[in-house]
Amino acid sequence: MSKKAELQSNERRQLLKIVGAFFVGNAIGIHPAFAATLPTDQERKTFAAFLDVLLPRDEHSGSASDLGIDVKLRAFSETDDNYHKLIKFGCQWLNMTGGPPFSELESQQQIALVEWMTTSDWNQIPRRFYTLVRQTAIELYYSEPATWAGTAIDSPPQPLGYMPPWQ
């Protein structure tokens, strides 16, 4: 089965809306000279590690990679050229610290690096990568009922609704 088919079409459509809005809304594109190539093993590890820094495992729910969000987003990236290139750029940047690859950094080092990304120049790759990957990861992660533990919801709004009385 192709990666494209693996990702349910509805899911893909929703992600395309987010990614499309991001690139169009912010008037950015990835340089066409940057060729999209298949991700390396290291890039896969880097991407999964980055997602787990964004959405780590805790006492209530698993991490992004525990729920397969990295696999879903990589599959999506193969259907959207801009997103694919942004991931490659972003992962390459994460591994340019001069030390070991991002996935092998200490947890506190990873967090410090991502923290820096959140306040970096909006017009540079690290900030764009952080912002868009965060948004798309959240969309998929919090679509999983396993992540709702600790909130006031445990099922979709229908068919039961939320009948009064309410506290």
Next chain:
Amino acid sequence: MAVNKRPDVVVIGAGAGGAAAAWRLCQHGLDVLVLEAGPRFDPTRDYKLQQTDWERHRFPLPPGSQGEFSIAPLAPLDPKNADLLSWNSAIGRMNRGNTRQPMGPGYSHVQGVGGTTLHFVGEAQRLHPEAMKLQSDFGVGNDWPLDYADLEPYYSLCEEVVGVAGPAKQGKRWRSKPFPLPPHPLSPSSKLLLETGRRLGMAWQENSRAVLSAPYDGRPACNYCGNCNRGCPLGDKGSVDVTFARKAEASGRVTIKPNCPVVNIHTAANGRIEAVDYLEQKTLTRVETPILIIAAGAVQTPRLLLANSNVSHPEGLANSSKQVGKNFMESLGWNSSGFVPGLSNSHVGLQSDAICWDFNAPNAISGVVGGCRFNSSTTEIGFNGPIAYASRAVGGFGKHLKDGVRRHFGSIMSIGAIGEFLPNDGSYIDLDPNKKNRMGMPYARIHSRPSESEINRLRFMVEQCRRLLKEAGAELVEEFGTYDHFSASHVFGTCRMGVDSKSSVVDVNCRSHDHSNLYITDASIFPSSGGGESPSLTIEALAVRAADMIANGKTLPPSVPVTQAKNIG
């Protein structure tokens, strides 16, 4: 080309104005053909509220469910209005450019059987009587050629068809009958909002809603899932597909044809509309139009009229006044949201269940003519699921993000405001010279320029929203408005009604001044936008009234008609 048998009336558009007119005409025993450019939706298939990823799905927009339009370059942003910029805790400023930008498609609407009522929140509000006389009373905007009293019986009738639930107390909006159903219970967020407003001297109350508070007319009561605008799968929301269109089809006198966009409108030598051509599965079909009603909305209706210009009507149909497409009025809107200590379960309950009309009258806001209204908007703007909390309200990442979503979920209170938009020369619809569809019809092009009075009114709206949230002890997490974004769902005015054929497009009965058998029954005929009232009930009331005039051959004193003819051709 296929030729259809001749119905008594052809209606373009199966939204609020088209379906309501069709229903009433069927009641009068007329045969009606409704041509709808968009699809027919299947709530059980198309709405996703039973899925675990429900929050990712806004209202579905399959092919053909959006009208064709473009948006002309929008206004530059003025640094002096920095207090009106949209932002949230997760991403900061939402518009990082120097000009106003469309939010999503910009013009939020649905083309399909039910029209924009399919995704509307479902407020069922009557216009403030004083909002209909802006020119006479305040020297701005335009007067309606009829009064609240002329519409009141039709408001009541439409409320019965829809099954409106609301409280008895309605201020200046006097009523000849009570609402068909009692008001809905207030959500936790709105209960707190009422208490907060009371401390500030504001009179908040239950909103009047086109949503069933009890089983009614074969439809179930609402179960308060809080997602009306994602599409109601139960049928308790009074969208047109389950009210006017359903009843019209039950009469056996109407044929509603989805996916049938009208391409051409033909006129006869005497100025009457002779026939329309529509596409049905790639076949162009012509149908005669003894009476034609256009109800395609304030963007697509002027497009149809302008695009069908001919030798006899070089400025477009119904456009001897040159007012078709002018006077475009959009939604002036704002929402402020904040975490409120002690508030929980704000994700449950009916959308927009509470309202404040204190500043709705045209002279209610100091220093600017034109009113506004405030409403509870927590679930309406999507703060009812963890994705919204994580992506908009809780910033950062990691433990901070996940803990924050759990800690704050259900504690957001959002307050919305919608205000009057006065017509101005920079806001209009024309035909896009650079974009045409496959049939060669130019796209509608939206020009929008809020003027200084709109900015001032918006600022008042913003200040009140912030004042309320401050009083509630809230920590602001998101503010969104139409200063830096073009985000319109209520649009009006592009074929305005009036008594003078030189300055208006249709008369008091919604009949074209230029074509004696052409009527328009959508919000394009509104001479003014009102002070933030949602327009669907007024559209329906005007449409039903127009249908009565058509069917009875009864017309109120005419304006200055270009051609005279009997109503039924």
